Each structure stands twice: as structure tokens, then as C-alpha cells.
Amino acid sequence: xxxxxxxxxxxPSPAIYASMVVIGLSVIAIIAGLTYFxxxxxxxxxxxxxxxxxxxxxxxxxxxxxxxxxxxxxxxMMRAQLSAPDNKLLDAQHxxxxxxxxxxxxxxxxxxxxxxxxMNYVVPLQIGARDVAFPRLNAISFWLFFMGAMLFNISFVxxxxxxxxxxxxxxxxxxxxxxSVGTNYYMIAIQISGxxxxxxxxxMITTIIKMRAPGMTLMKMPMFTWSTLVxxxxxxxxxxxxxxxxxxxxxxxxxxxxxxxxxxxxxxMLWANLFWVWGHPEVYIxxxxxxxxxxxxxxxxSSKNLYGYKSMVASMVIISVLSCLVWAHxxxxxxxxxxANSFFSITTMAIAVPTGVKIFNWLFTMWKGKxxxxxxxxxxxxxxxxxxxxxxxxxxxxxSAADYQYHNTMFLVAxxxxxxxxGVVFAMxxxxxxxxxxxxxxxxxxxxxxxxxxxxxxxxxxxxFPMYIxxxxxxxxxxxxxxxxxxxxxxxxxxxxGAGIMAIAFAxxxxxxxxxxxxxxxxxxxxxxxxxxxxxxxxxxxPEYNFAVTPQVNSIQPFWxxxxxxxxxxxxxxxxxxxxxxxxxxxxxxSIFFVWGFSFVFxxxxxxxxxxxxxxxxxxxxSFEKDHGRYISVEEIIETxxxxxxxxx
Amino acid sequence: MKMKWAVLTVILSIVAVLTGCEPLTIFDxxxxxxxxxxNDILLSIGIMSVVVIVVFAILIYVLVKFRASKQSDDxxxxxxxxxxxxxxxxxxxxxxxVAYLSFVSVQSNYIVESAPKGxxxxxxxxxxxSSSNWKWHFSYPEENIExxxxxxxxxxxxxxxxxxxxxPITSFWIPQLGGQKYAMADMITTLHLAADESGEFxxxxxxxxxxxFAENTFNVTAMSQKDFDEWVDEVKETADPLTEETxxxxxxxxxxxxxTFTGTHLEFAPPPEHDHGSSHTEPTEETDTHDGHEH
Numbered sequence: 001x002x003x004x005x006x007x008x009x010x011x012p013s014p015a016i017y018a019s020m021v022v023i024g025l026s027v028i029a030i031i032a033g034l035t036y037f038x039x040x041x042x043x044x045x046x047x048x049x050x051x052x053x054x055x056x057x058x059x060x061x062x063x064x065x066x067x068x069x070x071x072x073x074x075x076x077m078m079r080a081q082l083s084a085p086d087n088k089l090l091d092a093q094h095x096x097x098x099x100x101x102x103x104x105x106x107x108x109x110x111x112x113x114x115x116x117x118x119m120n121y122v123v124p125l126q127i128g129a130r131d132v133a134f135p136r137l138n139a140i141s142f143w144l145f146f147m148g149a150m151l152f153n154i155s156f157v158x159x160x161x162x163x164x165x166x167x168x169x170x171x172x173x174x175x176x177x178x179x180s181v182g183t184n185y186y187m188i189a190i191q192i193s194g195x196x197x198x199x200x201x202x203x204m205i206t207t208i209i210k211m212r213a214p215g216m217t218l219m220k221m222p223m224f225t226w227s228t229l230v231x232x233x234x235x236x237x238x239x240x241x242x243x244x245x246x247x248x249x250x251x252x253x254x255x256x257x258x259x260x261x262x263x264x265x266x267x268x269m270l271w272a273n274l275f276w277v278w279g280h281p282e283v284y285i286x287x288x289x290x291x292x293x294x295x296x297x298x299x300x301x302s303s304k305n306l307y308g309y310k311s312m313v314a315s316m317v318i319i320s321v322l323s324c325l326v327w328a329h330x331x332x333x334x335x336x337x338x339x340a341n342s343f344f345s346i347t348t349m350a351i352a353v354p355t356g357v358k359i360f361n362w363l364f365t366m367w368k369g370k371x372x373x374x375x376x377x378x379x380x381x382x383x384x385x386x387x388x389x390x391x392x393x394x395x396x397x398x399x400s401a402a403d404y405q406y407h408n409t410m411f412l413v414a415x416x417x418x419x420x421x422x423g424v425v426f427a428m429x430x431x432x433x434x435x436x437x438x439x440x441x442x443x444x445x446x447x448x449x450x451x452x453x454x455x456x457x458x459x460x461x462x463x464x465f466p467m468y469i470x471x472x473x474x475x476x477x478x479x480x481x482x483x484x485x486x487x488x489x490x491x492x493x494x495x496x497x498g499a500g501i502m503a504i505a506f507a508x509x510x511x512x513x514x515x516x517x518x519x520x521x522x523x524x525x526x527x528x529x530x531x532x533x534x535x536x537x538x539x540x541x542x543p544e545y546n547f548a549v550t551p552q553v554n555s556i557q558p559f560w561x562x563x564x565x566x567x568x569x570x571x572x573x574x575x576x577x578x579x580x581x582x583x584x585x586x587x588x589x590x591s592i593f594f595v596w597g598f599s600f601v602f603x604x605x606x607x608x609x610x611x612x613x614x615x616x617x618x619x620x621x622x623s624f625e626k627d628h629g630r631y632i633s634v635e636e637i638i639e640t641x642x643x644x645x646x647x648x649x
Numbered sequence: 650m651k652m653k654w655a656v657l658t659v660i661l662s663i664v665a666v667l668t669g670c671e672p673l674t675i676f677d678x679x680x681x682x683x684x685x686x687x688n689d690i691l692l693s694i695g696i697m698s699v700v701v702i703v704v705f706a707i708l709i710y711v712l713v714k715f716r717a718s719k720q721s722d723d724x725x726x727x728x729x730x731x732x733x734x735x736x737x738x739x740x741x742x743x744x745x746x747v748a749y750l751s752f753v754s755v756q757s758n759y760i761v762e763s764a765p766k767g768x769x770x771x772x773x774x775x776x777x778x779s780s781s782n783w784k785w786h787f788s789y790p791e792e793n794i795e796x797x798x799x800x801x802x803x804x805x806x807x808x809x810x811x812x813x814x815x816x817p818i819t820s821f822w823i824p825q826l827g828g829q830k831y832a833m834a835d836m837i838t839t840l841h842l843a844a845d846e847s848g849e850f851x852x853x854x855x856x857x858x859x860x861x862f863a864e865n866t867f868n869v870t871a872m873s874q875k876d877f878d879e880w881v882d883e884v885k886e887t888a889d890p891l892t893e894e895t896x897x898x899x900x901x902x903x904x905x906x907x908x909t910f911t912g913t914h915l916e917f918a919p920p921p922e923h924d925h926g927s928s929h930t931e932p933t934e935e936t937d938t939h940d941g942h943e944h
Contacts, residue, residue: 092860165857171834172817177782177859262834268818269833302715308731333820334831335812335838338758345754353743359704360739361731366711369726373716381712388704392697399750401757402689404828405675408820408855472690474674474824476855479863487671 006602010160010180011093020157049582051135052544056142057121058439061432063146064114067105069506070153074102076503079463083496085484095480096163097182101156103166107282108190109149111420112197114428115289116145119204119228122435125535125542126222128213128551133206135580141196141203143590148193151597155185159602162186165478167279168249170260170271175253184601187250192597194242201235204228213534215553219313222533222556223299223306227292230316231285234323238281245274254603269334276327284323287419288316290427291358294380297434298362300531301377302369305557308361315354322351332400333407341400348398355391359384374529375449379430382457383422390418393468408478411471414464421460429456429509437528441541442520448512455505462498466491532560537569539644545577548637577632585625589618674824679850679871680843681765682827689757696746761827764807765843773807773841776800777915780832780854781815782902783861788913792881795891797899797908799868803877804847810840813920815900820856823869829855835921844871864904884909893917 009016034040047055077098081090090098124132132138155161162182164173173183208229212221221229248259249271258266299306306312328336328344362384371377393415397406406412429452437443467475475488482488526540537559538547549570554561561567592614599607676691678684760766764773777788778800788795802808812821812832821840822829830840844850847870854865872880889895891910896918899905 092863096857096860163859169818169857172857172859177817267835272818302726303717304726305728305730307729308736311731311736331831333829334833335836338755338762341758341762342755345758346751349747349751349754352747353740356743357736357739360707360735363704363707363711364729364731364735366715368729369715370717370720370724371712371715381708384708385701385705388701392700395747395750396690396693396697399689399693399754399757401754401761401828402686402693404761404830405683405686405690405824407829408822408857469673472673472675474851476822476853478857481863 006181007159009157011091011097013094016157023157044584045582048587049139049584051131051139051580051582051586053120053124053132053135053138054439054542054544056138057117057119059142059146060113060117060120061439063149064110064117064428067110067113067149071102071105071110072503072506074098074105076499078102079492079496079499081480082482082492084493085482085486085489087481090480092480093163096165096478097161099478100162100165100168100182100186101152104152104162104186104190106420107166107286108193109145109152111286111424111428112193113145113149114424115231115286116141116197116200118224118293118428118431118435119200119232119289121439122535123204123207123225123228124211125438125538125546126225126533127208127211127216128534128547128553129207129211130546130577131580132203133210134203136583136586137199137203139583139586140589141199143586144196144199144593145193147590147594147597148189148191148196151192151594151601152185152189154598155182155189155601159185167272167275169275170249170252170268171262173249173253173271174261175256176261181601184250184253184603187246187253188597188600191243191246191250192593194239194246197235198239198243201232201239204232205236208232213551213553215558219310220553220556223295223309223312224289224292224533226313227288227290227295227316230320231288234281234285234288234320237324238278238285241274242278245271245278248274250600254600272331272334273327276330277324280327280330281320281323283416283420284319286424288319290424291316293427293431293434294362294383295365296531296533297376297380297430298365299557300434300529301372301374301380302366303372303530304365304369305532305560306361307364307367308357309556311357312361315357318354319351322347322354326351329398329400329403331407332403345398345400349395352391352395352398359388359391374433375444375446375453376430376434376529378450378453379426379433382453383426383430386422386426386457386460387419390415390422393418406471408476409471410467410475410477413477414467414471417464417467421464426456429453434529435535437524438526438535438540438542441524442516442522443524443528444512444516445520448508448515452505452508452512455501455508459498459501459503459505463495463502464498466494466498527559532557534559534569537562539641541644543637543640543644545579545632545637548574548577548641574634574637576634577637578629579632580629581627583627585618585622589615592618674851678825679846679848680826681767681845682761682842683825685757685760685766686828689753692753693750696750700746762841764809764841768805768807768843771807773809774803775809775811776802777811777813777913777920778821778832779813779815779914779920780819780821780858780865781900782817782859783854783865784899784903784905785821785852785854785865785867786899786914787867788915789881790913790915792884793912794881794884794888795910795913797905797910798866799907800852800870801877801880802844802869802871803874804844804871806843806874808842808844810842811920812838812840817858818856819854819858819865821852822855823850823852825850826869831856837920837922847871847873847876861902861904868907885911 160180160182251257258264260271325347329348527536549572551569562569596611678687779786814832819832820829826842850869852867852869888909888911891912896914
């Protein structure tokens with residue numbers, strides 16, 4: 001293809017032109033707004049160069065919410081297209097691009113940053129630390145993720161989106177069948193943000209192992225911290241596999257290697273295996289922190305300690321091990337024979353046991369409790385029955401001989417949405433509502449929140465339960481249309497209605513934020529939910545150093561004990577606090593990564609070489625930089641403590 | 650045991666009502682493999698419904714009984730660490746369920762991966778089913794005929810499908826006869842099916858393979874061995890021979906209607922060997938790839 005032709009969108013439509021205009025206008029509006037309000041300096045000093053885990057957490061959160069809406073629009077378009085037989089709203093190519101980007105955006109650029117937002121914001125507070133172990137690396141992780149996400153999103157208007165499914169199976173994703181640069185975007189953008197995830201994994205593990213407050217032994221860690229530790233151990237185990245697979249895929253596409261081709265000794269099945277060796281543990285990377293959030297919320301709003309703490313920890317560890325032994329259940333139908341299928345069938349079903357233990361432990365946590373139905377608790381209580389249904393359909397899918405019938409059908413689509421939406425998305429919304437007051441100093445409106453929960457749950461059931469039935473009736477997934485004779489029409493229309501209700505629920509979240517910013521009371525104190533763990537023991541808003549004095553821990557719920565049993569949380573005296581300096585390097589480094597990725601996608605080699613040199617120059621510069629951080633003096637601490645709600649000393 | 654069947658009946662009737670009394674495709678099997686799979690699915694739906702009902706019951710009880718609005722203001726929930734017996738039950742019962750389902754699953758794996766039950770003694774009818782964007786080519790080596798996008802099969806006879814692909818990974822699926830299996834470019838996979846009744850069934854590629862995927866379907870007609878033999882004779886008399894040139898044209902991306910030929914492409918374009926990457930297969934694959942590039 002000619003050089004400039006590659007930048008053209010291969011399948012332009014009014015929707016794409018409209019979004020080009022919208023993207024262009026928003027960029028202009030943001031630049032104009034920042035200039036008019038003279039906020040460039042503020043943006044640079046307080047956000048772009050920050051190494052504060054709380055601010056990085058918030059930036060993850062904002063990115064995740066933006067991507068949630070981007071992926072949500074994709075979903076609505078898919079459901080609209082399928083709502084009637086022989087619908088002409090989208091053509092096949094568009095539909096293919098939309099379901100591909102929906103999957104990638106929701107998993108890699110929505111769910112991942114959403115859990116990273118909570119890990120970043122909450123974990124250091126929960127373990128009584130001042131920041132993560134490597135604050136600057138943390139900033140690099142975020143900006144790598146962010147640049148990867150941006151790179152992926154411009155594919156929509158520049159060169160065309162990937163269209164081979166979020167699983168991107170070869171040879172379909174190879175140059176022979178995917179000629180546009182779309183799949184290059186997939187390979188490079190996920191690679192860049194994947195590197196960020198890997199670094200976060202290392203960072204979080206080190207933070208949790210090395211930086212816990214005195215007295216907090218491993219078996220006294222709060223459940224969310226435990227889930228973060230286990231999830232990040234999985235990240236460090238499996239993300240390298242993704243890195244390697246994506247590198248091989250990139251080389252196949254750009255340098256004509258033959259790792260996954262069907263000729264010259266290449267093997268298409270290798271991609272499927274490598275992808276799922278990462279891909280299956282990936283869903284546990286998402287769900288375990290979600291379980292952690294539910295554990296915190298259910299315990300808080302039952303006014304009771306978490307039941308079966310030890311078995312909760314044990315089941316998470318067992319899940320993390322099993323998660324790496326089940327990948328072939330994604331392709332039972334690849335012909336590996338009865339013995340291999342039997343192995344993966346059994347390991348997959350085995351995961352139901354530790355997961356069941358967790359469900360029962362949550363139920364017993366509520367047993368004899370004093371259950372308050374706040375919005376976070378509603379999400380957690382709604383999660384249990386809906387996720388149970390998703391879980392048992394998972395067991396059904398694990399029966400490999402029967403899976404020959406479920407595979408590639410809407411039944412499967414219903415199953416994984418039934419685990420991811422009540423499992424991960426509900427947890428994220430519950431966590432958002434739960435931690436919102438700690439993050440911003442005011443509560444989200446309860447009434448609007450409850451409406452959101454009910455609409456979302458009803459919409460979810462209407463949207464996804466019909467898919468179980470159409471799947472059993474033989475509707476394959478990823479079909480852009482179907483004929484009237486199939487009889488899938490009515491149930492797909494029902495799905496569309498459900499998706500519409502979910503869209504209203506998500507719009508209500510935005511309205512709730514707006515409403516609460518305007519009308520919510522601000523004097524809510526630092527512990528509005530009557531919670532139990534350390535993150536609620538510090539002031540709201542949280543000072544940059546988190547705790548004026550490092551807390552002393554005696555149990556898994558030290559804050560509760562300090563409220564009820566007279567446990568002394570802050571025994572030591574004030575001392576100066578050592579904090580890391582801000583740095584512009586992460587942002588600059590990752591911006592160069594963006595240029596590197598972009599020039600790789602379009603094979604602009606001079607720019608690739610230049611930006612590679614730039615990346616190494618940044619790394620070298622960092623090696624020679626002497627930055628020993630700074631100290632916050634006792635006077636400053638006292639001043640801050642008085643401003644943020646009085647020192648608890 | 651009675652309990653199990655009662656649950657199955659309830660589930661079946663719910664499913665039937667939901668779908669306007671016409672059974673769902675998967676629950677309307679026309680061959681032994683599909684029947685085994687349908688039974689497995691119903692069994693698991695039954696057992697899983699019990700699990701769901703138990704969880705729902707405990708949840709509803711807890712939420713009604715222990716909500717704050719029902720309790721006095723000074724009620725302090727007790728500290729509960731966990732009870733080894735309770736937790737043993739929470740592990741034990743799921744283990745038993747999973748063990749039972751694993752047993753069924755393993756048994757079924759060996760059943761669907763071998764000649765269909767009741768047809769073990771027979772010489773199977775071998776059909777090579779290969780996909781190209783976005784068509785299916787069916788070669789009957791014994792009969793020496795080939796069809797495109799439609800499949801005639803005799804009833805009451807073991808069928809052995811040899812699957813492979815000229816292009817992306819596809820999945821050969823005739824839901825009413827049995828579950829699907831992948832067709833790939835560099836190896837042959839085998840799917841064992843059989844039809845107990847004559848009739849017309851839907852067949853399709855179930856694995857996403859690009860722009861023409863939605864229409865990548867084929868019709869399956871099952872008929873008695875006698876009718877099948879007559880059809881084969883008729884094809885031999887009336888259909889044109891399949892030449893290498895014609896076949897290469899057929900492989901080009903697009904949709905074709907139903908077509909019939911005498912002779913099969915297996916003679917001039919042998920399928921990939923099981924043995925991955927063997928030198929024997931490479932010349933043919935080379936020509937295919939070149940063809941793919943021409944358009």
C-alpha cells in the first residue's frame with residue numbers, strides 16, 4: 001500500500017466521520033479550556049508529574065470510566081445491529097471491528113485500569129504505608145497504560161480498527177486475512193499497556209511484602225490487600241507470556257516471520273495456546289481484586305468481621321494456581337483428544353470449589369450481622385446470586401463434551417458477561433461508591449445510586465439471560481446478522497432492550513457524580529461508613545503522606561478495634577516524613593513510547609529508530625539522576641493535619 | 650434418582666415454555682452424539698439449578714432475617730472466626746458435585762471422540778470437509794464426488810468427518826447431529842457423527858473467520874442409504890468433473906451457492922498431514938497461498 005493510504009480508514013461511514021469531528025472538537029476544547037483557565041501549570045505540577053499513588057489511582061479511575069463509555073457505545077451498537085433479523089444498521093466489517101474493540105477496550109483498557117485504580121488508591125492506605133514501593137515506576141506504569149489506550153483508540157479514525165476478534169486468532173489476524181493496520185494497533189497498543197501492567201505487578205508485590213505497618217503480619221492483612229497480592233502474583237506470572245506472544249505476532253505481521261502462519265512450519269494453534277495461557281489467568285486477575293472489594297464491603301455493612309478469613313485466603317491462592325492450569329478449556333474443540341480435554345475439564349470444574357467457599361463465606365459473614373443496604377452493599381448482595389448463575393454455567397461449559405455444543409455460541413457470551421458484569425463491573429461500581437468519600441470528601445447520592453443499581457441489574461438480566469437460550473438454539477457468536485427463519489429475533493430484541501436499560505443506568509452514574517458534586521454535604525468526617533480497616537483511619541481528604549504517624553496493627557481490622565476495643569492505632573510521636581519528588585520523566589518517556597508505538601503500527605522506520613533512541617536516552621538519564629526525595633517537616637505535618645480534620649494523635 | 654428426573658422435567662418444561670414449545674436446537678438431537686451432549690447439558694442444568702436454589706435460599710433468608718432495620722439499635726453482631734465443620738461442608742459438597750460431573754465429563758469425552766454408540770462395528774462413511782473463505786467443500790473419496798455448501802448423508806451409518814481449512818480456523822458444526830470441531834490449515838481433525846433420522850439440518854462454521862462469517866453455512870440432508878446411493882449415482886451421471894483450475898477458483902474469497910462435482914480435490918490438492926510441518930504437504934500449501942495472493 002502507498003504510504004498515505006495506510007492512514008485512511010478502510011471502511012469509512014458517517015459514524016466514523018462524526019467521531020473524527022467529535023474527537024477533533026474535544027481536543028480543541030480541552031486545549032482551549034486549559035489555556036483560558038491557565039491550568040497548564042496546574043496540570044503539569046499536580047497530575048502529569050505526580051508520583052503520588054492516590055493521584056495515579058484517580059487517573060486510572062478516570063481513564064477506566066472513559067473507556068467504560070467507549071466500550072459501552074460499542075456494545076449498544078452491537079445489540080442494536082442484532083436486535084432484528086437481517087438488520088442493515090452495520091455491515092459485516094463494521095460489526096467485526098466493533099466487537100473486537102469492545103472486547104479489547106473492556107478487558108484491557110476498562111477493567112484493568114479500574115482494578116489498578118483501587119489497588120493504587122487503597123492498598124498503601126490499607127497497609128499503613130506512605131506510598132507504593134516504587135512511586136516513579138508506578139507513574140511509568142500508569143502512563144504506559146494510558147498511552148497504550150490512546151494508541152488503541154485512535155485506530156478508530158486513523159487506519160482502521162482491528163477486526164479479528166479480541167482473541168485475535170491467527171491466521172485470521174495475519175497479514176493475509178487482515179490487511180489493514182488494525183491488528184498492528186492491537187499488537188502494539190496492548191504490548192505497551194501490558195508492560196505497564198507487568199511493572200504494576202512488581203510494584204504492588206514489593207509494596208505489600210515490604211511496606212506493611214508494624215504488627216501487620218501476612219495473615220493480618222485486609223482481604224483486599226490479600227486479593228491484590230495474589231492478583232499481582234498472577235500478573236507477574238502470565239503477562240510475560242502475553243509480551244512474548246504479542247512480540248511474535250508483531251513480527252509475523254511486520255517482518256514476515258512465520259510463528260503463527262499456516263505455511264513454512266508456522267503453527268496457528270500456538271497463538272491460541274499462548275493467548276489463553278495469559279488470557280484465562282487474566283480473568284482471575286480481574287475477579288480476585290473484585291472479590292477483595294466485596295469482602296471489605298460485605299464485612300463493613302454487616303458490621304461483622306469477615307467469616308472464614310483463612311479459608312478465604314487459601315481459596316484465593318488455590319484459584320490462582322488453578323487459573324494457570326485451565327487455558328485449553330477455551331478450545332476443547334481444537335482436536336487435542338479425549339485425554340487432554342478430560343484434564344482441562346477437571347481442573348476447570350475444580351475452580352468451582354474454592355469459589356463456592358468464598359460465596360458461602362460471604363453469606364456467613366452476613367449471618368447474624370446487622371445488614372445496612374447502602375449502594376455498595378446492594379451491589380455486593382446483587383453480585384452473589386447473579387455471579388452464582390455465571391459460575392454454575394461455567395461448570396456446565398467445563399464439561400468438555402457438552403462444550404462442543406456451547407462453544408462459539410451466545411451461551412458462552414452470556415456466561416462470561418454473567419461473570420464479568422456482576423463479578424467485576426458491579427465490584428468496581430460498589431468500590432467506586434464505597435471509596436468515593438475517601439477520594440473526594442463527599443458521598444455519592446444514595447437514591448440515584450439505588451436507581452442505578454436496580455436499572456443495571458434488571459438491564460443486565462434482560463440483556464444477557466436471553467443469550468443462554470439463543471445459544472442453546474444454535475446462534476453462533478460474532479455473527480453480524482441472522483435470517484428471520486432462525487427465530488432468534490424476539491430474544492435478541494429483548495437483549496437490545498436490556499442493553500438500553502443498562503445504558504440508562506450508566507448515564508445515571510454520570511448524573512449522580514454531577515448531582516453529588518453540587519448538592520452532597522461536605523462535612524462527612526473521615527469514616528462515613530463505620531468501616532473496619534486502616535484506609536478509614538486517616539483524614540479526609542487524605543494528606544499526601546497518608547498517615548502522620550505510622551499505625552500500629554493488632555488484627556485484621558485494627559481500625560475497628562481502635563473504635564471498639566481501645567486499641568491504640570498511633571502510638572508514636574510525630575517525626576519528619578520522607579517523600580519522593582515529582583518527576584516529569586515518566587510522562588515524557590511514555591509519550592515517546594506513544595510515538596514509538598504509532599510509528600511501529602505504520603512501519604515508519606526512521607521514527608521507530610529515533611523514538612527507540614529517545615526511550616533509551618530517558619532510561620540512561622534516569623540512571624545518572626540523583627534524587628533522594630524530600631522531607632516534610634513536623635510543622636508542615638501539624639498544619640496539614642489541622643486543615644484536613646484534626647490530627648488523631 | 651427420582652429427584653433428579655423430577656428436576657430435569659421441571660427444567661425441560663421451563664425451557665419448552667420459554668421457547669414457544671418448540672425444543673431448542675441443542676435439545677432436539679437427531680444422532681447419538683448430539684443426544685449424549687444434550688443429556689449431559691440437561692444433567693448439569695439440573696444439578697446446577699439445585700446449587701443456585703440453595704444459594705438463593707440462604708441469601709434471601711440472611712437478607713430478610715439480619716437486616717439492620719429489623720434489629721434493635723444496640724445489637725452488636727458477634728465476632729465469628731469461622732467453623733471447621735461448616736467450612737468442611739462448604740468444601741465437601743461442592744467436591745462431591747464436581748467429582749460426579751468430572752466423572753460424567755470424562756466418560757462423555759471418550760464417547761464423543763470415538764465412533765458413535767451402536768455404530769462401532771460399521772465401516773464409517775468418510776467425508777473430507779474443508780473450509781475456505783466463506784464456503785464448505787465436502788469431498789466423498791469413496792464415492793468420488795464433491796459438493797460445495799451442502800452435505801448429503803445416509804442415516805443409520807457412522808460418519809467420519811476429516812476437517813481442515815484453506816485459511817482461518819473455522820469450526821464445523823451440525824448442532825442436531827453433534828458438537829463442533831475446529832478445521833485448521835496445518836492438520837486434519839476428526840469428528841465422529843451419525844444421524845438416526847432422515848431430515849434437513851442446519852450446519853455452519855461456528856468460529857469467527859472474517860467478513861463473510863455470518864453466511865458461512867451449509868445445508869445437511871440425511872436420507873436412507875438407498876436414497877443416498879441413488880443420489881451418488883445421479884451426481885456421477887450429471888455433474889461436471891472438478892478440475893484443479895475450477896477448484897482454485899472456488900477457493901477465492903466470497904460466497905457460492907450449492908455446487909456438485911464428480912471427482913474430488915483430494916487427488917490434486919491432498920489435505921494436510923496429521924504430522925505437522927511434514928515436507929509432503931508443503932508443495933500444495935504453497936500453491937494455495939499463492940492463489941490467495943492473486944486477487
